[in-house]
Amino acid sequence: MYKLTDIMIQNLEKDLKTFHRLFSGGRCEAWQLEELIVRAIKSDHSKSERVIWIGRGHDVGKDVQIIEANDKVNDIQIRKN
8 A cells, every 4th residue: 555645645636736826627537637647746856756657548457656765666546436
């Protein structure tokens, strides 16, 4: 399981607020949420992991892949409810 840091959460919240100020259509699409989460993960420069976004992909089990410094791989699948 991958856990977002406080910096990542703060940046995700900031970007979501910006999204909702710009667009009045309600929830963001799954691919938009994927991009915001990737941006948030990359925003914490204290982490030395690689983030790969398989944008708009339909792979079962992963939309985002995080490869940590110890080569541990975290696959994240993001779904819109």
